[in-house]
Amino acid sequence: MTDASAADRRVADAVRAAAEAGEGLRIVGAGTWLDAGHPVSATRTLSLADDRGIVAYSPGDLTITVRAGTTLAEIAEALREHGQWLALDPEGGMDVTIGATVATGSYGPAATLYGTVRDQLLGMTVVTGRGEIARPGGRVVKNVAGFDLTRLMTGAWGTLGVITEVTLRVRSSGLANGSIAHLARIMPARSGYREPVMLHERLATSLKRTFDPARVLNPGIMGETVQDAMRVSGTA
Numbered sequence: 001m002t003d004a005s006a007a008d009r010r011v012a013d014a015v016r017a018a019a020e021a022g023e024g025l026r027i028v029g030a031g032t033w034l035d036a037g038h039p040v041s042a043t044r045t046l047s048l049a050d051d052r053g054i055v056a057y058s059p060g061d062l063t064i065t066v067r068a069g070t071t072l073a074e075i076a077e078a079l080r081e082h083g084q085w086l087a088l089d090p091e092g093g094m095d096v097t098i099g100a101t102v103a104t105g106s107y108g109p110a111a112t113l114y115g116t117v118r119d120q121l122l123g124m125t126v127v128t129g130r131g132e133i134a135r136p137g138g139r140v141v142k143n144v145a146g147f148d149l150t151r152l153m154t155g156a157w158g159t160l161g162v163i164t165e166v167t168l169r170v171r172s173s174g175l176a177n178g179s180i181a182h183l184a185r186i187m188p189a190r191s192g193y194r195e196p197v198m199l200h201e202r203l204a205t206s207l208k209r210t211f212d213p214a215r216v217l218n219p220g221i222m223g224e225t226v227q228d229a230m231r232v233s234g235t236a
Contacts (some may be wrong), residue, residue: 007067008133008165009133012131013131015217017176019130020192024041024217026218031049032092041220042220048069052069064168065123072088074096084132086168086171089107122137123167125165126162127164128160129161129212129217130214159222
C-alpha cells in the first residue's frame with residue numbers, strides 16, 4: 001500500500017511547483033474519464049493511479065479508508081470477505097477509482113435507496129491549490145464537527161483540491177440485492193460520470209480564490225474562460 005503521508009506530500013509539492021511555474025495540473029486517476037467536461041488547459045499531469053490501497057477497515061464500525069487511486073472493484077473485493085458492500089455503482093463500471101468517483105460526484109441506481117456520493121463519505125484528505133494538506137471529516141459515522149469541506153470537494157471535479165484519501169461508510173451485503181437493478185438510468189454522460197456544471201459562477205469564483213488562487217487544478221474543465229481565470233487569480 002502507498003505510504004499515505006509521503007504520497008500526500010508528493011501531491012502537495014507537485015501542486016506548489018505548478019503554481020510557482022504558473023502551469024495548470026491535469027488530475028488523473030485511472031484515466032477512464034479523461035473525455036469528461038471541457039478541455040483542460042494544463043501542461044502538467046498529476047497521476048494518482050499508483051496511490052492506492054486500503055488504509056484502515058473496521059467491519060464492526062462499517063467504515064473503510066482508502067487511497068484515491070483504489071478502484072471500486074478493489075474496494076468491493078475487500079468488503080466482500082466480511083459480507084459488506086459500498087453503495088456506489090456509477091454506470092462507468094467498477095474499474096474507475098474512488099477518487100474520480102468522489103471528485104465527479106458520480107453514482108448509479110443504488111443512490112435511489114442509499115443516497116449519492118456525499119451520503120457515503122465520512123471524511124477525506126485533500127490537497128488544495130495552495131499546496132496545503134487538509135483532512136476534513138473523520139473515520140466514524142457519528143462525526144459531524146467542523147465545516148463540511150468533505151461535501152464541498154465532492155463533485156468539484158478537482159478544481160478546489162486533489163482528493164488523495166477518503167473514508168466511507170459501508171453496508172451489510174444483505175442490503176444489496178437485485179431490487180435496485182430496475183432503477184438503472186441513463187447518466188448525463190455516456191461513460192458514467194456526471195457532467196461538470198457551474199451552478200453559481202460568483203460562488204465558484206469565490207471558492208477558487210480561497211482554495212486555488214493560482215488556478216492550478218484542472219483549469220477549464222468547468223468551461224470557464226480566460227477572463228474567468230483572470231478574475232479568480234486576481235489579475236483582472
